[in-house]
Amino acid sequence: MKTKAVHIITGIFICVLLHLFNISPGCSQTLAKQNLSQIIAKLNTQNDSLSIEKLYLQTDKPTYLAGDTLWFKAYLLNASFLTYSNKSAVLYLELSNDSNRLIQRVMVPVNGGMASGYIGLDADMTQGGYTLTGYTNWMRNFDESYLFKKHFYVGTNAGSEWLINYNAHLIKDSSKDKIEMGLKITQFDKAPVGLREMQLSISDGKRTLFKDKAETSLDGALKLSFDLPDKADSKNISLVVHDLRKSQGSRKISIPVILNRPEKVDLQFMPEGGKLVAGQQTNIAFKALNEDGYGAAVSGKIYNNKQQEITSFTATHSGMGVFSLVPENAEIYTARIQLPDGKYQTYQLPSVESSGITLNVNNRFKSDSCDITLTPTPDIVAADKTYYLVGMARNVVCWGALVKFNKGPFQFTLNKQVFPSGIVRLILMNENKVGLNERMFYNGRDDQLNIQLESDKSEYRQRDSISLNIKVTDNHGEPIQGSFSLAVTDNGQVKTDSIAERSLVSHMLLTSDLKGNVEGPGYYDDAAIHPEKWQHLNHLLMAQGWAGYDWSQLFKPVKPLVYPAEEEFLIKGKVTNAFNKPVAKSAITLFSKNPLLVLESITDDNGNFIFKGIAPIDTPAYFISAKNKRGKSFNVGIEMDEFKAPVFSPITNSIVPWFVNIDTGTYLAVNNRVALKKEQLRVTGGNLLKEVVINAKKVVKGSKNLNGPGGADIIIDEGQLKKAGRTTLGDLLRKNVKGFGIRVSKTGETYYSVYTTLLHLVIDGVNTEFFISPETPRYQYLKDIFDYYDAEEIKGIEVMVSGKYQMNYTSTYLKPLDVPWDHSFIEVTTRGGKGPFLKKSVGTYLYKPMPFITSKEFYSPKYTAGNITDMSDIRSTIYWTPNIITDKDGKATIGFYAADNPGTYTVIVEGADLQGHLGVKRKRITVKRCQNCPPPAIAP
Numbered sequence: 001m002k003t004k005a006v007h008i009i010t011g012i013f014i015c016v017l018l019h020l021f022n023i024s025p026g027c028s029q030t031l032a033k034q035n036l037s038q039i040i041a042k043l044n045t046q047n048d049s050l051s052i053e054k055l056y057l058q059t060d061k062p063t064y065l066a067g068d069t070l071w072f073k074a075y076l077l078n079a080s081f082l083t084y085s086n087k088s089a090v091l092y093l094e095l096s097n098d099s100n101r102l103i104q105r106v107m108v109p110v111n112g113g114m115a116s117g118y119i120g121l122d123a124d125m126t127q128g129g130y131t132l133t134g135y136t137n138w139m140r141n142f143d144e145s146y147l148f149k150k151h152f153y154v155g156t157n158a159g160s161e162w163l164i165n166y167n168a169h170l171i172k173d174s175s176k177d178k179i180e181m182g183l184k185i186t187q188f189d190k191a192p193v194g195l196r197e198m199q200l201s202i203s204d205g206k207r208t209l210f211k212d213k214a215e216t217s218l219d220g221a222l223k224l225s226f227d228l229p230d231k232a233d234s235k236n237i238s239l240v241v242h243d244l245r246k247s248q249g250s251r252k253i254s255i256p257v258i259l260n261r262p263e264k265v266d267l268q269f270m271p272e273g274g275k276l277v278a279g280q281q282t283n284i285a286f287k288a289l290n291e292d293g294y295g296a297a298v299s300g301k302i303y304n305n306k307q308q309e310i311t312s313f314t315a316t317h318s319g320m321g322v323f324s325l326v327p328e329n330a331e332i333y334t335a336r337i338q339l340p341d342g343k344y345q346t347y348q349l350p351s352v353e354s355s356g357i358t359l360n361v362n363n364r365f366k367s368d369s370c371d372i373t374l375t376p377t378p379d380i381v382a383a384d385k386t387y388y389l390v391g392m393a394r395n396v397v398c399w400g401a402l403v404k405f406n407k408g409p410f411q412f413t414l415n416k417q418v419f420p421s422g423i424v425r426l427i428l429m430n431e432n433k434v435g436l437n438e439r440m441f442y443n444g445r446d447d448q449l450n451i452q453l454e455s456d457k458s459e460y461r462q463r464d465s466i467s468l469n470i471k472v473t474d475n476h477g478e479p480i481q482g483s484f485s486l487a488v489t490d491n492g493q494v495k496t497d498s499i500a501e502r503s504l505v506s507h508m509l510l511t512s513d514l515k516g517n518v519e520g521p522g523y524y525d526d527a528a529i530h531p532e533k534w535q536h537l538n539h540l541l542m543a544q545g546w547a548g549y550d551w552s553q554l555f556k557p558v559k560p561l562v563y564p565a566e567e568e569f570l571i572k573g574k575v576t577n578a579f580n581k582p583v584a585k586s587a588i589t590l591f592s593k594n595p596l597l598v599l600e601s602i603t604d605d606n607g608n609f610i611f612k613g614i615a616p617i618d619t620p621a622y623f624i625s626a627k628n629k630r631g632k633s634f635n636v637g638i639e640m641d642e643f644k645a646p647v648f649s650p651i652t653n654s655i656v657p658w659f660v661n662i663d664t665g666t667y668l669a670v671n672n673r674v675a676l677k678k679e680q681l682r683v684t685g686g687n688l689l690k691e692v693v694i695n696a697k698k699v700v701k702g703s704k705n706l707n708g709p710g711g712a713d714i715i716i717d718e719g720q721l722k723k724a725g726r727t728t729l730g731d732l733l734r735k736n737v738k739g740f741g742i743r744v745s746k747t748g749e750t751y752y753s754v755y756t757t758l759l760h761l762v763i764d765g766v767n768t769e770f771f772i773s774p775e776t777p778r779y780q781y782l783k784d785i786f787d788y789y790d791a792e793e794i795k796g797i798e799v800m801v802s803g804k805y806q807m808n809y810t811s812t813y814l815k816p817l818d819v820p821w822d823h824s825f826i827e828v829t830t831r832g833g834k835g836p837f838l839k840k841s842v843g844t845y846l847y848k849p850m851p852f853i854t855s856k857e858f859y860s861p862k863y864t865a866g867n868i869t870d871m872s873d874i875r876s877t878i879y880w881t882p883n884i885i886t887d888k889d890g891k892a893t894i895g896f897y898a899a900d901n902p903g904t905y906t907v908i909v910e911g912a913d914l915q916g917h918l919g920v921k922r923k924r925i926t927v928k929r930c931q932n933c934p935p936p937a938i939a940p
Contacts (some may be wrong), residue, residue: 017045032386032402036440039388039433040397047395051087051565052079055134055148056507058910059496060487063153067123071858073182073485073882074108074134075117075504075912080394082916083506084113090135090566091115092888098129099205100650101735104725109569109616112916114483116882122723125158128254129655133356133648138565140646145515146488146553147648148507148936154654159188159674161659162253163667164241170261177228179259181239185220188674192220197244198225202257213244234259234291235652256654260290262339265298267347269335273428276350278329280358280375284349285542286335288319294652295319295458295519300337302349304328315361317536319520320543327352339395350462355379357387357405359428359437367535369413369526374428374865376405387436388429393419393443403428420916421445422509423541427862440545444528448505449476449482451909461930462869464898470909472890479890485882488925492903493673493876498522503920506911514544517653525920537807547653563591570580571611571847573625575603583628583636584609591623616852624845640844676874676901683870701797703829704810712798713805719789726850729828730786736801737826742779750779756802757824760813761785763888764828766835767813785908789830792848798827855882860896871898884911902929 025293053076060071072093076085092107103125108115119132128674141321163186171178185193202210210226237259243251264843265288272283286295295318302310302325310333313323327333333349355377362371374389384406391399391414398419403410416424421443428437449472456467472480489496502511502521506698511518518540527533571590575583586603590611603626605611627635705711716736724732733740737757752759760770761782772781800806801824810820832846839918858880861873879896886892898905905925 002556029125029402032182035386035431035433036388036390036400036402039390040400043390043392043395043397045266047080049177049558050142050395051085051431052142052146052395053077053085053087053136053137053139053233054079054082054508055091055136055139056503056504057132057134057148057150058485058487058882058908059132059150059152060877061489062496062501063155064119064121065495065876066125066127066154066156067156068876070119070121071487071877071880071882072117072119073910074110076110076113076115077508078914080396082912082918084911084914085110086113087565088138089478089568090136092135092137092850094133094648095119095120096131096133096650097126098131098654099649100648102645102727103130103733105645105850107569107616107850108853114883116485119853124510125154127154127657129156129651132653135646136566137563138561140563141561143346144648146512150650151651151653151655153658155658158659158670159186161660162186162193162251163188163190163659164253164255165402165661166239166255166261168257170259176188177230178225179257181223181227181257183222183224183243185216185222186673192216194218194220199221199242199244201240201242202226202759203238203240204233204874206233208234209237219351219851224470228259231793232456234264235293236260236654238654241408244441249668253657255658255660258292258656260292260296263343264291265289265296265337265345267298267337268543269297269347271350271358272358272361272542273439275356275358275437276325276333276352277356277358277375277377278331278352279377281324281326282358283322283324283360283542285539286315287321287543288312290316290319294519298337300478302790302912303334305332308542308688312894317523317539320536320539321537322542329354329747337407346408348817357437359426359439361426361439361441363441363538365531366528368417369415371411372414373411374403374405374424375410378627381408382406386431386867388431388433389417390427390429392425392427393422398424401796407523416443417445417730421447425545425547437546441543442510442541444526446528447917449474449480449911449913449917449921450477451484451911451921452508452597453907453909453921453923455923455925459926459928460898461928462865462898463873463898463930464927465863465924466672466898467898468894468907470884470886470892470894471811471909472886472913473914474913479886479888479918480913481888481890482911482917482919484884484886484892484908484909484919486879486884487877488879488896488905490876490878490899490901490903491906491924492669492901493676493874494906495669496906498525498922499605500666504912505918505920508918514540516544543857565890569614569616569852571624571849572847573609573621573624573847574639574641575607575609576637576639585629586636587627589625591625592621594619597622616854618851618852618854619779620849622847622849624847626843634841638666638843641845642790676871679871680874683872698796700829701793701799701826702833703796703798704762705798705827706812707800707805710798711800711802711805714795714797716800718758718795721794722797726790727927728787729789729791729797730783732791732794732797733786733826736797737802750777752779752782754799754824754826756823757801760809760823760825762809762813762825762827762828764833764835769813774940788868789828793832795829795831795832797829800825800827863897867901873901874901875899878905884909898927 056075058073064070074091080084089110090111093106093108094102096102097103104119106583108117130152132150139146144254164183166181166183169180171180187193195215197213199213201208209232214222215834216222237257239255239257241253267286267288270285276282288298290296297315299314302311304310311323311325313321315321329352331352335347335349336344347484358375358378360373364370387403389401389403390397423440424443426439427435429435452471454469461468472650473483499520499522504520506525510524511521524533524537527537547871577583584603584605584607588601588603588609590599599611601609601611623639626638697716699710700717703709714737742750743753744750768785772778800809805823808824809825810823814823860879878899884892905927907923907925909921
């Protein structure tokens with residue numbers, strides 16, 4: 001084995017080493033070096049121009065209750081150097097449910113790559129899985145994998161929940177899959193929900209697979225069976241249990257049905273370097289996934305086309321593993337795993353290529369170097385061509401080499417110190433710059449921040465003052481100034497899992513560069529000091545590594561990027577005349593009452609205008625006026641550059657609710673939380689009463705409803721609309737009006753309806769059908785209106801379906817021969833009150849952009865010595881602070897007070913020095929019961 005490094009080129013950030021392997025001196029060597037330099041320059045120049053951003057959000061806890069506040073700190077970093085991103089100053093956050101329906105969308109101002117804020121979770125949120133998605137406008141130019149997504153669960157009042165235990169069994173019947181399920185439903189106190197009529201339905205998110213009514217037995221048990229269609233989406237099957245007793249409201253419980261059929265295991269094989277080449281020993285990684293998307297513990301054997309056993313394989317962690325094989329030319333290899341019923345499932349390995357190169361990396365444990373082996377087939381050796389091997393980290397070329405195989409296989413030792421911490425990608429290309437092989441390995445340089453977290457006492461009492469001293473140093477012990485965020489949670493109410501949760505370090509250095517979901521990312525945090533985890537990390541990179549470049553497009557002209565970077569918040573628009581032509585040199589005035597702001601501008605030659613220097617506020621509203629060259633506004637209109645919302649892929653893995661197949665530990669924890677809440681209500685004077693629904697008549701102010709304001713079957717009032725934010729009118733109706741939808745008549749005409757009635761839309765007392773031109777389909781015109789208006793522009797919506805309320809509308813708007821009960825009406829009252837005039841406001845525009853979330857201080861009570869502990873303070877998040885700045889000595893001190901619930905607190909600190917180094921630290925704090933304090937709440 002030999003290592004030959006002959007040329008070193010230094011750069012601003014890292015070194016690029018040009019190695020020359022088996023290259024004879026002369027013209028060919030010079031040309032080859034120039035080609036390699038071209039490749040490196042092209043890749044790095046392209047990377048600089050893209051300035052890809054990475055985003056991480058630390059939240060105060062991993063799960064929430066409806067009515068909680070979600071606190072967050074955002075770290076927006078340059079993907080290559082992990083310094084703060086200077087590209088974007090506006091961050092978008094979206095909260096959506098597991099049906100991919102948007103709940104909230106907000107903007108957050110970013111300063112120096114840092115942002116913080118909060119999202120209030122409505123008290124009436126439906127419990128279930130939710131996804132927090134974060135992105136900048138610039139990030140939308142790239143693959144969706146660059147976005148930050150956090151999937152979490154939101155629960156509700158646990159004391160009133162049912163507990164459901166279920167099991168599902170698969171039965172093969174006439175080549176069909178038949179599912180038999182057994183359920184047992186109990187109250188939270190374990191009393192059976194017996195002799196209760198239930199409606200049960202099974203769906204896969206697209207269609208209903210089964211629906212029936214059944215009564216629970218005395219002990220709360222139910223049984224059902226149904227056929228599972230071949231094309232059913234097994235990953236999204238759910239059971240809905242609906243209590244049909246009217247006296248109990250409309251209790252519905254949705255349960256994801258996890259089948260995990262052994263014969264449906266998804267087993268894939270990935271040869272190291274990308275290819276199986278005849279005659280060359282190759283390591284083959286594999287990954288097996290159950291139907292729920294998590295790793296399957298599989299084992300099996302590999303056979304050739306003569307059904308001879310070649311080798312065996314066994315998953316070692318999260319369904320992944322590696323085995324070795326020397327493939328033969330023209331051979332077809334299959335893997336076989338045995339199923340519980342004794343049958344076998346067969347999977348085919350990638351085809352064997354007769355010509356090619358294998359790329360093997362031995363990334364040694366606790367070593368500054370790794371061994372690289374490149375093995376060509378004889379025809380490649382005989383061809384005597386030059387190849388280019390480059391090493392990239394964070395999309396930057398750190399190392400490059402020229403390789404020739406005129407002497408056969410080549411082995412060398414690669415110094416990992418030329419790469420930064422994180423994932424390294426080796427790419428082998430031919431003379432035409434076509435990628436042949438790729439291999440990822442992890443470089444753990446132990447150069448991240450060392451965070452020391454010390455408390456002023458070994459243990460505390462309830463409502464004690466707690467002081468935490470933070471000291472941050474680099475790997476040489478030198479003090480570090482940086483920005484950090486800290487969360488303290490009560491373990492008795494919040495379950496934190498260091499294995500399941502990713503951190504700032506694992507996200508930036510590992511998971512954000514891998515394809516698909518990384519199961520248990522925290523498991524790999526200390527892989528550099530555990531040989532078994534180090535091996536599992538290598539398996540992960542072989543199984544889930546993905547190519548970041550389309551090599552065929554590399555040397556073609558760069559396509560223009562669609563979404564510009566937002567270096568500040570801008571208000572943009574265009575002024576046009578009555579003929580839709582741009583109005584140049586038009587005077588534009590922007591006015592805001594809160595805060596008081598008056599800005600003036602002039603349109604350019606294309607009628608465009610921009611207002612800059614506007615401070616972010618949480619409820620923005622701007623009045624914009626435009627005038628023509630004569631100072632008149634009667635013949636000019638304003639079109640605003642509105643934010644066009646993206647549509648992202650939904651999270652595919654469902655979160656199983658806590659009350660389904662609950663284990664003893666989880667039940668005790670939830671029971672303790674319920675008891676704490678009861679005790680808090682008792683000492684604070686709260687009453688635990690049965691829910692009482694008060695149906696007060698809703699009234700829409702300013703409505704032109706022909707029945708008078710409030711004269712409707714369904715009313716969506718201003719309070720509901722404020723919660724909806726920028727939800728479109730169409731989405732509002734779909735969510736709140738049962739039976740609203742699109743139908744097709746027998747003649748093939750598409751129309752909007754409520755149930756089977758033809759829908760008519762009236763806005764501010766004006767019938768929208770008056771404006772429908774003969775060339776425009778009625779359905780399309782209404783769709784434009786439903787997509788155009790959003791909740792912030794509407795004061796109220798009234799729906800008239802029954803004869804009691806539709807009579808005045810049918811007599812006013814319908815033709816004499818129309819059948820009245822075949823029609824329904826929706827009256828929309830807008831804030832402008834000017835009727836269904838879309839697109840432009842003449843001369844003026846009330847612009848209400850998406851709200852900004854600005855930072856506010858987390859409320860933390862302050863107690864004096866001797867303060868009485870009465871169990872009224874049961875915070876689950878004990879403390880949250882997003883903006884800890886260490887001083888020149890790398891130090892900071894944080895103080896807060898313990899709450900009333902004794903037990904253990906978990907402290908998590910994350911942060912960065914904004915110079916490429918990251919850090920995470922966890923610590924536990926013990927809080928004991930103080931003397932002479934009331935006894936703890938005891939769950940019944």
